[in-house]
Amino acid sequence: MAIRITGGAIHDPANGTDGDVRDLCLDGGKVVAEVAPDARRIDARGMVVMPGGVDIHAHIAGPKVNLARRLSPEAREPQDRTEILRSGSAGLVPSTFTTGYRYSLLGYTTVVEAAAPPLAARHVLAELRDTPLIDKAFLILMGNNQVLFELIREGTGLRDAIAWWLEATGGYGVKLVNPGGVELWKQSNGRISSLDEHIAGFDVTPRQVIEAIGTAVHELGLPHPVHVHANNLGVPGNASTTLDTMRTLDGRQAHFAHLQFHAYGGKPDGLPRSRAPELIDHLKAHPELTADVGQVMFGPATTMTADAQISAVLRDLGADKWLNHDTEVETGCGIVPFTYKEKSYVHALQWGIGLELFLLGDPWQVMLSTDHPNGGSFLSYPKLIRLLMDRAFREDQLERANQKAIRRTMLLDALDREYSLNEIAILTRAAPARRLGLVDKGHLGVGADADVTIYHDRPDREEMFATPRYVIKAGELVVEDGELRTTPDGTLLSAAAAFDADVTSTLEPLFGDRYTVRFANYPVRDPALREPARVVQA
């Protein structure tokens, strides 16, 4: 169906458009130059028109998300069945159909599941298939993969193996989580604190893993560079590890996940302080690096991570619930429900560091995330946007937080920045789409996907971003006035790079010794799980 959106203020920073009032035409699922006079008209006068939201880092599907559902049945809100909607339940970890509905109602049209065990790809794909309305991609966990450790030590076959793994799973990119550290945790609750420690049982170090995989992904030219959850998450003083990791990857493209959790000064057993300014300085000097923030929002969250050692730390701080799950050869998983408290020094500092990263950073380089649901639900993005756009609101919130922590940030005196609508469009759309290598997303130029969100231009930015007036997905009007009108499936986004098919003769014996699944049964071939997909070639 052809649509002409008339009279809206277009915020399309990727194409240099900052609030220009003009018509936007959509047809065949794409942005087009012109439509026929009988096209449906959407009157957007007085409204703000942006590309659909793109979430570069969230946890929405797969075994760990589903274990979190099992862990917290009490914390759920019912989602009723309607003529067009499947029933389900919402909360910090919504059921799959509800996840798609809520993201769409928020104006998001593309979401990346940031940590999937490749061995569980069928499960991840099945959940994503059941998550309607959004286009979706997943990153495969490779930083603690024993087979890759062997290839890194031998110095051979790594690029082909990574490309094979993406082909075998339908994944979109490569994720490292606490490289080497999760393997040690699974062996004997061990941990790693320096990039040059040896990973017991494997003659490699975290630095070699980071460098080898980062280089391989860079050289393969995958649409999204290596996506790094650095070592020592949450540990005071970890900014040194983060900078060391960045330097290890210098000159190669890389994305750093939830940078807030990796931006701490102080001594490991002491109180953390902020080193956000140093990290931002490093990023500004290194345009090949990007990050998302992983903002914490005061209130309930669910921590879920492949970095299972962190979950055990939270368990020992007195968590009621703790879930650990070890996946052979590849990864761990830890889940702990958690609440961030305004009056807590540590939590207020984390909140403040996140805001520092946003307010000091360039939105093309430092993107919006709460590491959903680790720092808070994706449903809190509108409030986060208001914190960035509305200084008076931010100062009111600052006053409520632990003052000792806030005084140790730059928020009180130096940072009076207020984000513009175009800057919001950058860090929630244009920048993540560009970083993901999704050339048809995150902008409204001719040929872009017709994923469009239209907001009332309200002074209360939280209200504005929480309730889009219209959401259009692939040219279809899916949300009108806060209600879903139709629920198309959305598309799986996969990445592919050419590889030497003979890599399987290297991989098969390594698999046979380690996995309890036959090599031939590992790759996902079922079209019902893999399609419809858009495959982005390296």
Add this chain to the structure above:
Amino acid sequence: MPERVCAGCGTVCDDVTVDLTTLRVEPQCPLAERWFAAQTAAGPAATAAGEAVDLDTAVQRAAALLGDSRRPLLRIAGATVETASAAIALAEALGAVIDAGGGSAAVALRGASTATFGEIRDRAQVVVVWHADPETTHPRLLERLRLPAGGRTLIVVDEQDTPTATRADLHLRLPGGVEPLMEFDAALLGEAPNAAFLHALDGRAELALHELVRRLNGARHVTTLRLGDPRGADDTLAWQTGYAGTVDLGSGHPEPAGRIAPDVEVRVESAAIAVADVVIRTAFGGTVHRMDGIPLTMHAVADRPAADSILARLREAL
């Protein structure tokens, strides 16, 4: 002969060869023989009250029974992800209760530490089988975990001389229940930095096990594995509704459900779907989750309608 996947128990072996004429299975396993026999048994496509009927008649009769039902119950334990999806959609349309045979009150209260087979096989120096008998219920599990083995210790806690107990390095005749778990002596694990418990517990005993494992998990790394059916159906119920186990869809949204007294029961089994006395023979295929959660693709061996297609037809016929 091609290697096949077997869903005869939650181990879901994917290295099985079967001669579909003689039903000889390699490696040998009585549950695999039974499973492939049920998949390939000759007989009518459907029966009603024991009499052969054609498929269309059976579907119409089953749909009529469901249409008249006030409180239907669908049992889907062990089903594939695709079959579970079709069953949940049917249950939603009916406002039915659906039981996927899983869920755990203990996990929902306190969590758990769990692991896939490979983690236990390659890391756990001590494996404790707690009041379970995998040699009977999951005949190839010990073999797949390479137990018993030199350098590792297999401890079986059971009052009975079970087939599993006869293979143990150490057989402890402790009673069931909560107390032996609360009083478990960590010294039994010796110096092992990594240990695992295999169990089939629920309720308070399962909670006591997870509390024990949580306590043990400081100095060493300890995990558990619950022995049961393939769990894809329960996983699917959890992701589609937010709740594992038994879910009531009667009020238009999912709610956790306890025991109910259904007026019509639908049993989705590996080789048939039964709606009261109407039985439709089906093929089992799609995505199967092992009891440790690892998903595998299984191709149907029988030339019968897929279970999910029958469930979809029932929904359309309502």
